[in-house]
Amino acid sequence: MVKAAVLYEANKPMVVKDLNQQAPKSNEVKVKMLAAGVCASDHHVMKGETAFPMPIVLGHEGAGIIEDVGENVTSVSKGDKCILSFVASCGLCVSCRTGLGNLCDTNRITGTKQYDGTFRLKDEKNEDIHQMAKLGVFAEEIVIPENACFKIDDDVPLDVACLIGCSVTTGVGGVINQKEIFPGATIAVFGTGGVGLNTILGGQIINSSKIIAVDILESKLEFSYKFGATHTINSKNEDVHEKILEITNGKGVDFGFDAFGSAITTEQMVKSLRKGGTGVIIGLAPLGMTANIDLVDMVRDHKTLVGSYYGSVSPHVTFERIIEFYKSGRLDINSVIERKYPLEKINEAYEDLESGKDGRGIIDFTI
Numbered sequence: 001m002v003k004a005a006v007l008y009e010a011n012k013p014m015v016v017k018d019l020n021q022q023a024p025k026s027n028e029v030k031v032k033m034l035a036a037g038v039c040a041s042d043h044h045v046m047k048g049e050t051a052f053p054m055p056i057v058l059g060h061e062g063a064g065i066i067e068d069v070g071e072n073v074t075s076v077s078k079g080d081k082c083i084l085s086f087v088a089s090c091g092l093c094v095s096c097r098t099g100l101g102n103l104c105d106t107n108r109i110t111g112t113k114q115y116d117g118t119f120r121l122k123d124e125k126n127e128d129i130h131q132m133a134k135l136g137v138f139a140e141e142i143v144i145p146e147n148a149c150f151k152i153d154d155d156v157p158l159d160v161a162c163l164i165g166c167s168v169t170t171g172v173g174g175v176i177n178q179k180e181i182f183p184g185a186t187i188a189v190f191g192t193g194g195v196g197l198n199t200i201l202g203g204q205i206i207n208s209s210k211i212i213a214v215d216i217l218e219s220k221l222e223f224s225y226k227f228g229a230t231h232t233i234n235s236k237n238e239d240v241h242e243k244i245l246e247i248t249n250g251k252g253v254d255f256g257f258d259a260f261g262s263a264i265t266t267e268q269m270v271k272s273l274r275k276g277g278t279g280v281i282i283g284l285a286p287l288g289m290t291a292n293i294d295l296v297d298m299v300r301d302h303k304t305l306v307g308s309y310y311g312s313v314s315p316h317v318t319f320e321r322i323i324e325f326y327k328s329g330r331l332d333i334n335s336v337i338e339r340k341y342p343l344e345k346i347n348e349a350y351e352d353l354e355s356g357k358d359g360r361g362i363i364d365f366t367i
Protein backbone atom coordinates (compact mmCIF):
# COMPACT_ATOMS: atom_id res chain seq x y z
CA MET A 1 0.00 0.00 0.00
CA VAL A 2 1.16 3.49 -0.79
CA LYS A 3 -0.30 6.81 0.33
CA ALA A 4 -1.25 9.11 -2.55
CA ALA A 5 -3.43 12.14 -3.33
CA VAL A 6 -6.07 11.06 -5.86
CA LEU A 7 -8.19 13.38 -7.98
CA TYR A 8 -11.47 11.64 -8.86
CA GLU A 9 -13.26 14.65 -10.32
CA ALA A 10 -12.36 18.20 -11.41
CA ASN A 11 -13.28 20.99 -8.97
CA LYS A 12 -13.40 18.57 -6.04
CA PRO A 13 -10.59 18.22 -3.46
CA MET A 14 -8.01 15.48 -3.90
CA VAL A 15 -8.40 12.50 -1.57
CA VAL A 16 -5.29 11.37 0.30
CA LYS A 17 -5.63 7.59 0.62
CA ASP A 18 -3.85 4.25 0.40
CA LEU A 19 -3.49 2.62 -3.03
CA ASN A 20 -2.25 -0.76 -4.17
CA GLN A 21 0.98 -0.50 -6.11
CA GLN A 22 2.59 -3.06 -8.43
CA ALA A 23 6.32 -3.69 -8.40
CA PRO A 24 8.41 -2.10 -11.19
CA LYS A 25 8.43 -4.06 -14.47
CA SER A 26 11.20 -4.15 -17.07
CA ASN A 27 12.96 -0.77 -17.44
CA GLU A 28 10.99 0.65 -14.53
CA VAL A 29 12.00 1.76 -11.06
CA LYS A 30 10.34 2.47 -7.74
CA VAL A 31 11.16 5.89 -6.32
CA LYS A 32 10.62 7.01 -2.75
CA MET A 33 9.44 10.59 -3.11
CA LEU A 34 11.24 13.23 -1.06
CA ALA A 35 10.03 16.52 -2.56
CA ALA A 36 7.35 17.55 -5.04
CA GLY A 37 6.59 20.98 -6.49
CA VAL A 38 3.15 22.61 -6.34
CA CYS A 39 2.87 23.58 -10.02
CA ALA A 40 0.12 25.40 -11.92
CA SER A 41 -0.13 22.63 -14.56
CA ASP A 42 -1.66 20.31 -11.95
CA HIS A 43 -3.98 23.10 -10.95
CA HIS A 44 -5.28 23.34 -14.54
CA VAL A 45 -6.27 19.66 -14.28
CA MET A 46 -7.95 20.20 -10.90
CA LYS A 47 -9.97 23.04 -12.38
CA GLY A 48 -10.96 21.03 -15.45
CA GLU A 49 -9.09 23.40 -17.79
CA THR A 50 -6.82 20.60 -19.04
CA ALA A 51 -8.53 17.35 -19.96
CA PHE A 52 -6.93 14.37 -18.22
CA PRO A 53 -8.29 10.87 -17.62
CA MET A 54 -9.36 10.25 -14.02
CA PRO A 55 -8.97 9.05 -11.35
CA ILE A 56 -5.43 10.33 -11.36
CA VAL A 57 -2.53 11.01 -9.03
CA LEU A 58 -1.28 14.44 -10.06
CA GLY A 59 2.16 15.97 -9.61
CA HIS A 60 4.90 16.03 -12.22
CA GLU A 61 7.66 18.06 -10.54
CA GLY A 62 9.61 15.84 -8.18
CA ALA A 63 12.78 14.37 -6.78
CA GLY A 64 13.40 11.24 -4.79
CA ILE A 65 15.59 8.24 -4.18
CA ILE A 66 15.56 4.93 -6.06
CA GLU A 67 14.15 2.25 -3.80
CA ASP A 68 13.80 -0.69 -6.14
CA VAL A 69 14.64 -1.48 -9.77
CA GLY A 70 12.87 -3.73 -12.28
CA GLU A 71 14.56 -5.99 -14.83
CA ASN A 72 16.96 -4.49 -17.40
CA VAL A 73 17.49 -1.23 -15.52
CA THR A 74 21.05 -0.06 -16.14
CA SER A 75 21.20 3.75 -15.78
CA VAL A 76 20.30 4.02 -12.07
CA SER A 77 20.61 1.81 -9.00
CA LYS A 78 19.07 1.51 -5.58
CA GLY A 79 19.97 4.49 -3.39
CA ASP A 80 20.53 6.97 -6.24
CA LYS A 81 19.05 10.43 -5.79
CA CYS A 82 17.20 11.59 -8.89
CA ILE A 83 15.44 14.49 -10.53
CA LEU A 84 12.31 13.16 -12.24
CA SER A 85 11.53 14.23 -15.79
CA PHE A 86 7.86 14.64 -16.64
CA VAL A 87 8.66 13.50 -20.17
CA ALA A 88 10.34 10.11 -19.88
CA SER A 89 11.92 10.28 -23.33
CA CYS A 90 11.89 6.80 -24.93
CA GLY A 91 15.06 7.46 -26.92
CA LEU A 92 13.75 5.62 -29.98
CA CYS A 93 10.99 7.73 -31.56
CA VAL A 94 11.55 10.37 -34.25
CA SER A 95 11.38 13.26 -31.76
CA CYS A 96 13.88 11.63 -29.39
CA ARG A 97 16.21 10.79 -32.28
CA THR A 98 16.17 14.38 -33.53
CA GLY A 99 17.19 15.83 -30.17
CA LEU A 100 13.68 16.69 -29.03
CA GLY A 101 13.28 14.22 -26.19
CA ASN A 102 11.07 16.84 -24.53
CA LEU A 103 8.45 16.06 -27.20
CA CYS A 104 8.85 12.22 -27.13
CA ASP A 105 6.15 10.70 -29.37
CA THR A 106 5.85 7.43 -27.43
CA ASN A 107 5.46 9.33 -24.19
CA ARG A 108 2.65 11.40 -25.62
CA ILE A 109 0.80 8.37 -27.00
CA THR A 110 0.95 6.41 -23.75
CA GLY A 111 0.25 9.52 -21.60
CA THR A 112 -0.75 8.74 -18.04
CA LYS A 113 -0.09 4.99 -18.44
CA GLN A 114 3.34 3.39 -18.35
CA TYR A 115 5.16 2.65 -21.62
CA ASP A 116 3.58 -0.81 -21.92
CA GLY A 117 0.15 0.84 -21.80
CA THR A 118 -0.76 -0.47 -18.34
CA PHE A 119 -1.17 0.98 -14.85
CA ARG A 120 0.78 0.45 -11.62
CA LEU A 121 -1.81 1.81 -9.19
CA LYS A 122 -5.27 0.59 -8.18
CA ASP A 123 -7.67 1.82 -5.52
CA GLU A 124 -9.73 -0.26 -3.06
CA LYS A 125 -12.38 -0.89 -5.75
CA ASN A 126 -9.70 -2.28 -8.02
CA GLU A 127 -10.07 0.72 -10.32
CA ASP A 128 -6.96 1.69 -12.32
CA ILE A 129 -5.42 5.00 -11.27
CA HIS A 130 -3.61 7.19 -13.82
CA GLN A 131 -0.25 8.81 -13.04
CA MET A 132 0.23 12.32 -14.39
CA ALA A 133 3.11 12.30 -16.88
CA LYS A 134 3.75 8.65 -15.86
CA LEU A 135 4.91 10.12 -12.52
CA GLY A 136 2.11 11.29 -10.22
CA VAL A 137 4.57 12.57 -7.64
CA PHE A 138 1.89 13.39 -5.06
CA ALA A 139 2.44 9.90 -3.63
CA GLU A 140 4.90 8.51 -1.11
CA GLU A 141 6.32 6.01 -3.61
CA ILE A 142 5.97 5.85 -7.38
CA VAL A 143 6.71 3.26 -10.05
CA ILE A 144 7.94 5.02 -13.19
CA PRO A 145 10.11 4.51 -16.31
CA GLU A 146 13.85 4.36 -15.73
CA ASN A 147 14.24 7.04 -18.42
CA ALA A 148 12.40 9.57 -16.27
CA CYS A 149 15.24 9.49 -13.73
CA PHE A 150 18.23 11.80 -13.87
CA LYS A 151 20.85 10.88 -11.28
CA ILE A 152 22.24 13.75 -9.20
CA ASP A 153 25.02 14.08 -6.63
CA ASP A 154 24.08 13.73 -2.99
CA ASP A 155 24.93 17.38 -2.26
CA VAL A 156 22.10 18.80 -4.40
CA PRO A 157 19.21 19.57 -2.01
CA LEU A 158 16.11 17.55 -2.90
CA ASP A 159 13.75 20.56 -2.80
CA VAL A 160 15.95 22.33 -5.33
CA ALA A 161 16.18 19.13 -7.40
CA CYS A 162 12.41 18.74 -7.57
CA LEU A 163 11.99 22.24 -8.99
CA ILE A 164 14.57 21.47 -11.67
CA GLY A 165 12.14 18.72 -12.75
CA CYS A 166 9.68 21.30 -14.09
CA SER A 167 9.61 25.04 -13.38
CA VAL A 168 13.36 25.69 -13.48
CA THR A 169 13.91 23.68 -16.67
CA THR A 170 10.83 25.19 -18.31
CA GLY A 171 11.76 28.77 -17.36
CA VAL A 172 15.56 28.82 -17.44
CA GLY A 173 15.71 26.30 -20.32
CA GLY A 174 13.14 28.31 -22.28
CA VAL A 175 15.63 31.20 -22.27
CA ILE A 176 19.11 29.65 -22.44
CA ASN A 177 18.14 27.09 -25.11
CA GLN A 178 16.74 29.69 -27.54
CA LYS A 179 18.93 29.46 -30.62
CA GLU A 180 19.21 33.20 -31.29
CA ILE A 181 19.57 34.42 -27.70
CA PHE A 182 22.57 36.65 -27.00
CA PRO A 183 24.28 38.43 -24.05
CA GLY A 184 22.83 41.88 -23.46
CA ALA A 185 19.45 41.02 -24.97
CA THR A 186 16.52 42.95 -23.53
CA ILE A 187 13.76 40.64 -22.36
CA ALA A 188 10.22 40.93 -21.03
CA VAL A 189 8.68 38.14 -18.95
CA PHE A 190 4.89 37.94 -18.75
CA GLY A 191 3.68 36.27 -15.57
CA THR A 192 5.87 36.00 -12.48
CA GLY A 193 4.71 32.70 -10.95
CA GLY A 194 7.12 29.78 -10.49
CA VAL A 195 7.96 29.48 -14.20
CA GLY A 196 8.11 33.26 -14.67
CA LEU A 197 10.64 33.72 -11.86
CA ASN A 198 12.79 31.02 -13.42
CA THR A 199 12.50 32.71 -16.80
CA ILE A 200 13.85 35.85 -15.13
CA LEU A 201 16.71 33.76 -13.68
CA GLY A 202 17.36 32.51 -17.24
CA GLY A 203 17.63 36.15 -18.31
CA GLN A 204 20.34 36.62 -15.70
CA ILE A 205 22.25 33.56 -16.94
CA ILE A 206 22.46 35.02 -20.47
CA ASN A 207 23.37 38.47 -19.06
CA SER A 208 20.27 40.30 -20.23
CA SER A 209 20.73 44.05 -20.11
CA LYS A 210 17.11 44.64 -19.13
CA ILE A 211 14.68 42.17 -17.60
CA ILE A 212 11.15 43.54 -17.53
CA ALA A 213 8.66 41.61 -15.37
CA VAL A 214 4.95 41.96 -16.17
CA ASP A 215 2.17 40.79 -13.85
CA ILE A 216 -1.10 41.97 -12.32
CA LEU A 217 -0.11 41.45 -8.68
CA GLU A 218 2.03 44.12 -7.05
CA SER A 219 3.47 41.72 -4.46
CA LYS A 220 4.62 39.31 -7.16
CA LEU A 221 6.28 42.15 -9.09
CA GLU A 222 8.07 43.27 -5.96
CA PHE A 223 9.20 39.64 -5.37
CA SER A 224 10.56 39.39 -8.93
CA TYR A 225 13.29 41.99 -8.21
CA LYS A 226 14.90 39.35 -5.97
CA PHE A 227 15.48 37.21 -9.06
CA GLY A 228 16.97 39.87 -11.27
CA ALA A 229 14.09 41.84 -12.75
CA THR A 230 15.35 45.34 -13.55
CA HIS A 231 11.93 46.85 -14.30
CA THR A 232 8.36 45.84 -13.46
CA ILE A 233 5.03 46.67 -15.09
CA ASN A 234 1.64 46.13 -13.50
CA SER A 235 -0.50 45.35 -16.53
CA LYS A 236 -3.65 46.00 -14.52
CA ASN A 237 -3.06 49.72 -14.41
CA GLU A 238 -0.32 50.43 -16.95
CA ASP A 239 -0.24 50.10 -20.76
CA VAL A 240 2.30 47.29 -21.21
CA HIS A 241 3.27 48.13 -24.78
CA GLU A 242 3.75 51.85 -24.07
CA LYS A 243 5.73 51.14 -20.94
CA ILE A 244 8.03 48.60 -22.66
CA LEU A 245 8.73 51.13 -25.44
CA GLU A 246 9.59 53.71 -22.80
CA ILE A 247 12.01 51.32 -21.02
CA THR A 248 13.67 50.20 -24.28
CA ASN A 249 14.16 53.66 -25.81
CA GLY A 250 11.26 53.22 -28.21
CA LYS A 251 12.52 49.92 -29.69
CA GLY A 252 10.66 47.12 -27.93
CA VAL A 253 12.33 44.04 -26.42
CA ASP A 254 14.62 41.59 -28.22
CA PHE A 255 12.87 38.62 -26.61
CA GLY A 256 9.50 38.25 -24.94
CA PHE A 257 8.54 35.22 -22.82
CA ASP A 258 4.93 34.42 -22.05
CA ALA A 259 5.47 32.40 -18.89
CA PHE A 260 1.78 32.55 -18.02
CA GLY A 261 0.23 31.26 -21.22
CA SER A 262 -2.92 33.10 -22.28
CA ALA A 263 -4.31 35.09 -25.20
CA ILE A 264 -3.87 38.42 -23.41
CA THR A 265 -0.25 37.85 -22.37
CA THR A 266 0.81 36.43 -25.75
CA GLU A 267 -0.82 39.36 -27.55
CA GLN A 268 0.91 41.85 -25.24
CA MET A 269 4.21 40.04 -25.77
CA VAL A 270 4.09 40.03 -29.58
CA LYS A 271 3.12 43.69 -29.67
CA SER A 272 6.04 44.60 -27.39
CA LEU A 273 8.79 42.97 -29.49
CA ARG A 274 11.30 45.10 -31.37
CA LYS A 275 11.74 44.71 -35.12
CA GLY A 276 13.19 41.24 -35.67
CA GLY A 277 12.31 40.26 -32.10
CA THR A 278 11.24 36.82 -30.91
CA GLY A 279 8.30 35.95 -28.71
CA VAL A 280 8.44 32.62 -26.87
CA ILE A 281 5.33 31.01 -25.40
CA ILE A 282 6.36 28.95 -22.39
CA GLY A 283 3.23 28.76 -20.22
CA LEU A 284 0.42 26.36 -21.10
CA ALA A 285 -2.85 28.14 -21.83
CA PRO A 286 -6.20 26.46 -21.15
CA LEU A 287 -7.06 23.93 -23.86
CA GLY A 288 -8.46 25.46 -27.06
CA MET A 289 -7.48 29.06 -26.29
CA THR A 290 -6.36 31.11 -29.32
CA ALA A 291 -4.75 34.54 -29.58
CA ASN A 292 -5.30 37.52 -31.86
CA ILE A 293 -2.01 38.35 -33.55
CA ASP A 294 -1.60 41.35 -35.86
CA LEU A 295 -0.35 39.61 -39.03
CA VAL A 296 0.85 42.76 -40.76
CA ASP A 297 2.89 43.61 -37.67
CA MET A 298 4.46 40.11 -37.80
CA VAL A 299 5.46 40.54 -41.46
CA ARG A 300 6.53 44.18 -41.57
CA ASP A 301 8.53 43.94 -38.35
CA HIS A 302 10.00 40.47 -38.99
CA LYS A 303 8.76 39.08 -35.70
CA THR A 304 9.09 35.44 -34.71
CA LEU A 305 6.66 33.60 -32.47
CA VAL A 306 7.73 30.20 -31.12
CA GLY A 307 6.60 27.72 -28.50
CA SER A 308 8.92 26.21 -25.92
CA TYR A 309 7.97 23.00 -24.15
CA TYR A 310 10.00 21.83 -21.16
CA GLY A 311 13.08 23.91 -21.96
CA SER A 312 13.02 23.40 -25.76
CA VAL A 313 15.43 20.41 -25.84
CA SER A 314 15.79 16.97 -24.21
CA PRO A 315 15.12 17.47 -20.46
CA HIS A 316 18.22 15.58 -19.33
CA VAL A 317 20.38 18.01 -21.34
CA THR A 318 18.86 21.02 -19.59
CA PHE A 319 19.00 19.33 -16.15
CA GLU A 320 22.74 18.83 -16.53
CA ARG A 321 23.35 22.49 -17.43
CA ILE A 322 21.11 23.78 -14.67
CA ILE A 323 22.82 21.65 -12.01
CA GLU A 324 26.14 23.20 -13.05
CA PHE A 325 24.72 26.73 -12.89
CA TYR A 326 23.25 25.94 -9.47
CA LYS A 327 26.50 24.50 -8.10
CA SER A 328 28.49 27.51 -9.27
CA GLY A 329 26.09 29.82 -7.44
CA ARG A 330 24.69 31.41 -10.60
CA LEU A 331 21.14 30.14 -10.15
CA ASP A 332 19.38 31.06 -6.94
CA ILE A 333 16.75 28.31 -7.00
CA ASN A 334 16.44 28.25 -3.19
CA SER A 335 14.88 31.71 -3.09
CA VAL A 336 11.92 30.52 -5.19
CA ILE A 337 10.89 28.15 -2.38
CA GLU A 338 8.52 29.93 -0.01
CA ARG A 339 6.32 27.28 1.60
CA LYS A 340 6.45 23.59 2.56
CA TYR A 341 3.56 21.23 3.24
CA PRO A 342 3.14 17.56 4.18
CA LEU A 343 1.26 15.45 1.58
CA GLU A 344 -1.90 15.58 3.74
CA LYS A 345 -2.09 19.35 3.13
CA ILE A 346 -2.00 19.09 -0.66
CA ASN A 347 -5.39 20.80 -1.13
CA GLU A 348 -4.30 23.68 1.10
CA ALA A 349 -1.10 23.98 -0.98
CA TYR A 350 -3.21 24.51 -4.11
CA GLU A 351 -5.49 27.01 -2.38
CA ASP A 352 -2.36 29.05 -1.65
CA LEU A 353 -1.27 28.79 -5.31
CA GLU A 354 -4.74 29.87 -6.44
CA SER A 355 -4.73 32.89 -4.13
CA GLY A 356 -1.50 34.10 -5.79
CA LYS A 357 1.02 33.63 -2.98
CA ASP A 358 4.63 34.42 -3.95
CA GLY A 359 7.17 31.85 -5.08
CA ARG A 360 6.86 28.09 -5.07
CA GLY A 361 5.25 25.71 -2.60
CA ILE A 362 6.78 22.28 -2.02
CA ILE A 363 5.31 19.03 -0.75
CA ASP A 364 8.00 17.82 1.62
CA PHE A 365 7.69 14.08 2.28
CA THR A 366 10.12 14.30 5.19
CA ILE A 367 7.89 16.48 7.41
Ligand SMILES: [Zn+2]
Nearest residue numbers: 039041061166
Ligand atom coordinates in the same frame (compact mmCIF):
# COMPACT_ATOMS: atom_id res chain seq x y z
ZN1 LIG B 1 5.00 21.96 -13.81
Ligand SMILES: [Zn+2]
Nearest residue numbers: 090093096104
Ligand atom coordinates in the same frame (compact mmCIF):
# COMPACT_ATOMS: atom_id res chain seq x y z
ZN1 LIG C 1 10.70 9.17 -27.70
